Amino acid sequence: MPGFQSEKQLVRDYYAALSAADHDALPIVMAKFCAPDLVWRGYHPVGLLNGAETVATTFWQPLKHALTSLQRRTDLFFAGRHLLADDGAVWVASMGHLMGLFDQPLFGILPTGKVAMLRYGTFHKVENGKIIEEAMYFDLPHLMVQTGQNPFPPQTAQHLVQPGPMTHGGLLFDDAPEAEGRATLAAIEAMISDLGSWNLGIPLEEELRRTWHEDMIWWGPEGIGATYTIPRYAQQHSGPFRAAFTNRSATGHICRTAEGHYGGFFGWPNFTAEHTGGFMGMPATPGRVEFRVIDFYRREGDKLAENWIFIDLLHVWAQQGVDILKRTTEIG
Incomplete structure (x- = not known):
């Protein structure tokens, strides 16, 4: 079957453009890489969004305003087709942290002026050279703990800034067998x-x-x-x-x-x-x-x-x- 190079490159270019864009350019980036009727699923308090411009103004602009000098630190990157569907669409997935200086409030969370890392995991559905669906799941409570604003009682396991795979082989920019x-x-x-x-x-x-x-x-x-x-x-x-x-x-x-x-x-x-x-x-x-x-x-x-x-x-x-x-x- 054909590989996933074009879809992977699209998502990598999308990430690079998001990282480079200033506040006003973010809607332009979203329009370039995503379908106008993009379906975007995010965690509370953002939720389900429809439309590339809405995602830019509701999620990316507030995030980049709050976490300045934002950079993406990717630990996993791979692609494939949905096992349970026959539409032939390719999904590109990645996971890591969005790291920046927490300089402004984000969803009510008070800034620290210090480095902060937001855990994220995401799936992008690509068709005809555009991202048509995206799941962007982010661990906001993990960010809150880094600021000293712990939202939960003591947990059963351990708080950590979490690394990527032990084997350090999670970035599949080239297609795997x-x-x-x-x-x-x-x-x-x-x-x-x-x-x-x-x-x-x-x-x-x-x-x-x-x-x-x-x-x-x-x-x-x-x-x-x-x-x-x-x-x-x-x-x-x-x-x-x-x-x-x-x-x-x-x-x-x-x-x-x-x-x-x-x-x-x-x-x-x-x-x-x-x-x-x-x-x-x-x-x-x-x-x-x-x-x-x-x-x-x-x-x-x-x-x-x-x-x-x-x-x-x-x-x-x-x-x-x-x-x-x-x-x-x-x-x-």
């Missing part, structure tokens, strides 16, 4: 199949060992944190999460793809569940909760070794009547 991408998708599919609705019927650590390496690393979002090895992942995230949420729906993705040893997916939402137990210091609430998630994976052999995950926890709590961002930024 198709067989490697198929192997990565197979590993991801096996994990999703085991995950199911959390009812495989075997002990959690035994379930995890079927598809994960023993020394797996789970780079989780702020509010949960990062954890290392199967036992600690089970103890510090997966176990508490499954205890807090029940009646999990099936998994649904807008894109699920892989290239080389790397793959990922995102949904809007990925799944829903009922909050029947306490979580992150919050009590249970009635009704179903939706989870908007981006996951990236590194495969080693036939199992998964690393996972970078973005969960819109601000949206999770907003559905339950708690505006975490507003509550935190209005203190004092």
